[in-house]
Amino acid sequence: MNIGIPKEVKRHEYRVSATPGIARAFIEHGHQVFVESAAGEGSGFSDSEYEAQGANIVDNAAEAWAQDMVLKVKEPVSQEYGFLRDDLLLFTYLHLAADRPLTEALLKSGTTAIAYETVQLSNGSLPLLVPMSEVAGRMAPQVGAYHLERFLGGRGLLLGGVPGVQAGEVVVLGGGVVGTNAAKIALGLGARVTIIDVSHSRLQYLDDVFGGRIQTLASNPANIATMVTRADLLIGAVLIPGARAPHLVSKDMLKIMKPGSVIVDVAVDQGGCIETSRPTTHDNPTYVIDDVIHYGVANMPSAVPNTSTTALSNQTLPYALELANKGISALKQDPALLKGLNTHQGQLTYAAVGKAFDIETITPDKALAHEVGV
Numbered sequence: 001m002n003i004g005i006p007k008e009v010k011r012h013e014y015r016v017s018a019t020p021g022i023a024r025a026f027i028e029h030g031h032q033v034f035v036e037s038a039a040g041e042g043s044g045f046s047d048s049e050y051e052a053q054g055a056n057i058v059d060n061a062a063e064a065w066a067q068d069m070v071l072k073v074k075e076p077v078s079q080e081y082g083f084l085r086d087d088l089l090l091f092t093y094l095h096l097a098a099d100r101p102l103t104e105a106l107l108k109s110g111t112t113a114i115a116y117e118t119v120q121l122s123n124g125s126l127p128l129l130v131p132m133s134e135v136a137g138r139m140a141p142q143v144g145a146y147h148l149e150r151f152l153g154g155r156g157l158l159l160g161g162v163p164g165v166q167a168g169e170v171v172v173l174g175g176g177v178v179g180t181n182a183a184k185i186a187l188g189l190g191a192r193v194t195i196i197d198v199s200h201s202r203l204q205y206l207d208d209v210f211g212g213r214i215q216t217l218a219s220n221p222a223n224i225a226t227m228v229t230r231a232d233l234l235i236g237a238v239l240i241p242g243a244r245a246p247h248l249v250s251k252d253m254l255k256i257m258k259p260g261s262v263i264v265d266v267a268v269d270q271g272g273c274i275e276t277s278r279p280t281t282h283d284n285p286t287y288v289i290d291d292v293i294h295y296g297v298a299n300m301p302s303a304v305p306n307t308s309t310t311a312l313s314n315q316t317l318p319y320a321l322e323l324a325n326k327g328i329s330a331l332k333q334d335p336a337l338l339k340g341l342n343t344h345q346g347q348l349t350y351a352a353v354g355k356a357f358d359i360e361t362i363t364p365d366k367a368l369a370h371e372v373g374v
Helices: 020-028 047-052 061-065 078-083 100-109 130-147 177-188 200-209 221-230 251-256 266-270 305-326 329-333 335-340 351-357 364-368
Strands: 002-005 032-036 056-058 069-071 089-092 112-115 169-173 192-197 215-218 233-236 262-265 286-289 292-295 341-344
Touching (some): 020 032, 020 305, 032 061, 047 056, 078 100, 089 305, 100 341, 100 351, 112 335, 130 177, 130 233, 130 262, 130 292, 130 305, 169 177, 169 221, 177 200, 177 233, 177 266, 192 200, 215 221, 221 251, 233 266, 305 329, 305 335, 329 335, 329 364, 341 364
Parallel strands (some): 002 032, 002 069, 032 056, 069 089, 089 112, 169 233, 192 215, 233 262, 262 292
Antiparallel strands (some): 112 341, 286 292
């Protein structure tokens, strides 16, 4: 199979979907890899490094997108919709439940699109979301601590405090991968940390893992409202696979937050779990509503692209190799990959996206039923 690696075009997106070493892995399995020139530069990988591993460097995006399968990091943006077609296999983050125009473009084009974030193992885990959730979770307290500085409009509070001065309060909404990693870094900075989650068993696990060094609370409106008033830094880390994040903090609740406090909503690429969240960019990352600073960068891991690219491509490789080796047949042979299918031949195959936009869906099995050999 011919595999295309286009350069990411989303603003300040420096990641690339495959390192030179990952490109070599495809080539060793008999596939050809076509990398758009300079696609890896943002992550620290030169064209010559890809060529040394046997990849082909192509001059433009059209040539990279012209291959049988395209691997990306971020969802296609409007300028890339023209590359979508009915014989294309696209493997990338999609986050369709927060992006109706892209959903409609994929359906209109007939593209077979598999979303990293909805590939799901039998135990419910999301293996291709984990590496970027780890990165974003670990970044959230860092960027939050920075924006608490007074010259940026924050409270002027040192998150870890100093001897004789109380440390700042970090409240994390969600105890999954993002929330757990956020808590690790916040604790490392010396903050007082509370994680709020709907799952009692998860809270038990977190209490054991952190040895009682964090506070855990059941997620309900009263507990959330109480902790919002105490938070110096509020981190949104809620995830419902493939669906829009629920709004746990309303606009009215901002009025009870401390002036100069900071919200970092990591769930913003799925619509955000704070009602007032909206996507921002690395060059203009924050905005203020009711004296509360909002940080809503939807591609946080792109700020550390060398780490992020390596972590992501290591995780996606086994699944991408399945697709390259077997084509669409891999979907029926691997239940985890099958759950990743979002669109196929003009049909929407992910129920949570259909619910978000009131679009009719079909099960992945039925969508693939007519495929020869599948």
